[in-house]
Amino acid sequence: MRTIEMEIALMKHFKFLQNVIVPNVKWGMVLGGTPLHECDLLVLSKSNYATEIEIKVDKGDLLKDKAKSHNHKHPYIKFLYFAVPEKLKEVALNNIPERAGLLVVSKRLISNTYYDDYYIYHIDVVKPAIRNPKTQKWSFEDKNKLMRLGTMRIYNLKKKILKLYEKPI
Helix, strand or coil, X not given: CCHHHHHXXXXXXXXXXXXXEEEEECCCCEECCEECCCEEEEEEXXXXXXXEEEXXXXXXXXXXXXXXXXXXXXXXXXXXXXXXXXXXXXXXXXXXXXXXXXXXXXXXXXCCCCCCCEEEEEEEEEECCCCCCCCCCCCHHHHXXXXXXXXXXXXXHHHHHHHHHHCCC
């Protein structure tokens, strides 16, 4: 399974119509004087609390994550989840931080005689995340900064799509 498929499934699972969800938050977020580490997917709820989802699609990347010095800890992250395909479920259970939840993403091909075939995605909450009891709410300004980063992602994706349209067939 590809990362982009997992991102789409996770965005739906975490209700992108209700929450601010931004992929690939890598820079530009300093919260309470502490820079935010790289987050594969960051979900900011309507109540202004954040959930980080770390996406892993291969075993090597999952195991390498343990070496990160920040250990996915930040005072503005309330919950931490790792999301993996079914094949990494057991490896993840044995290697993610104790406080981290585990989400397993699977996909199923739906064959349709009238329309094109398509996939549906399912997310199984294998292990719930443990809430960070000292989590701080995001300020209005920080929420706006995150939304601005999300807008930049949309802009860059649309530029890439446009380049695909411009390629001769």
